[in-house]
Amino acid sequence: MVIFTTAYSEHAVQSFELDVIDYLLKPFSQSRFLKACNKAFKQFELRNNNSSPSPGYVFIKCGYEQIRVELDDILYAESNGNYMQFVTGKEKLLSRLNMAETEILLPSNDFIRIHRSFIVAKKHISKLDRKSIWIQQTEIPIGTNYAEAVEKIGK
Numbered sequence: 001m002v003i004f005t006t007a008y009s010e011h012a013v014q015s016f017e018l019d020v021i022d023y024l025l026k027p028f029s030q031s032r033f034l035k036a037c038n039k040a041f042k043q044f045e046l047r048n049n050n051s052s053p054s055p056g057y058v059f060i061k062c063g064y065e066q067i068r069v070e071l072d073d074i075l076y077a078e079s080n081g082n083y084m085q086f087v088t089g090k091e092k093l094l095s096r097l098n099m100a101e102t103e104i105l106l107p108s109n110d111f112i113r114i115h116r117s118f119i120v121a122k123k124h125i126s127k128l129d130r131k132s133i134w135i136q137q138t139e140i141p142i143g144t145n146y147a148e149a150v151e152k153i154g155k
Contacts, residue, residue, distance in 0.1 A: 001021050001040050001043060001044060002015075002018070002020045002021060003020065003021050003022045003023075003024060003036050003037075003040060004020050004022070004023045004024065005024045005026060005028070006023075006024075006025065006026060007025070007026040009025055011023075012025075021036065021039055021040045021043055022035075022036040022039055022040070024036055030061060031061065031096060031097050031098075031101055032101075034059075034061070034101075034105075035101050035104055035105075038104050038105060039104065056070055056071050056072065057069060057070050057071060058071060058105055058106070060086055060093055060095050060097075060105075061095050061096065061097070062093050062094060062095050067093060069086065069088065069093065071106070071107065071110060071121075072123070073088040073089060073090070074086055074087070074088055074106070074111075074121055075087045075088060075089065075120070075121055075124045075135045075136065075138075076118055076119060076120040076121060076124070076135050076138075076140065077102050077106065077111075077118070077119045077120075078117055078118055079098075079099050079116070079117040079118070080094070082096065082098070083095060083096055083097070084096075084097045084098070084099070084101075084102050087138075099113075099116070099117075099119075102119060103119065106119060110122055110123065112149060112150070112153065113146060113149075114133055114140065114141075114142050114143065114146045114149075114150050115140065115141055115142060115143035115146060116143055116145070118140050118141075120133060120135055120140060121135070122153060124136065125153065128142075128150065128153065130142070130147070133150065
C-alpha cells in the first residue's frame with residue numbers, strides 16, 4: 001500500500017493508475033497526513049478482511065500534542081469555525097480538523113452526522129425526535145439534509 005508524497009502535481013494521475021491509497025502534495029498539513037494514514041488503515045482492514053476488532057480509541061491532535069481518546073468516551077463532535085470540538089464526559093478537546101477529516105476519523109458504525117456542524121455517538125443518544133437529538137442533557141439540532149439518516153437510528 002502506497003501513499004505518494006511529492007511536490008510535483010503532474011504525477012497524480014499516474015499514481016492513481018497504480019492504485020495508490022492517497023496522493024499528498026507538499027507542503028501538506030499533519031491533519032491531512034493523518035487523514036491519509038487513516039484511509040490506508042481502513043483499506044488495509046478491508047483488504048485483509050480483518051476479523052479482529054478495530055482499536056477502541058483515536059488520537060486527536062490538540063495543539064502540539066496527540067491525545068488518545070477512547071471512542072466510548074466521545075459524546076459528540078461539533079464544528080467550531082476552523083476547529084472541531086470533541087466533547088467527552090470529562091473534557092472538551094479542540095482540534096484543528098475539519099468535518100470531513102472528523103468523519104473519516106470516527107467509525108461510521110458508532111457515529112452519525114446529524115447536522116452540518118455535529119457528529120454524535122449513537123450509543124450516547126438518550127432521546128430523539130424529528131428536530132433534535134439529546135446526548136445526556138444536551139440538545140443537538142438535526143439538519144434537514146440528515147433527517148432521513150437519523151430516522152434509521154430509531155428503527
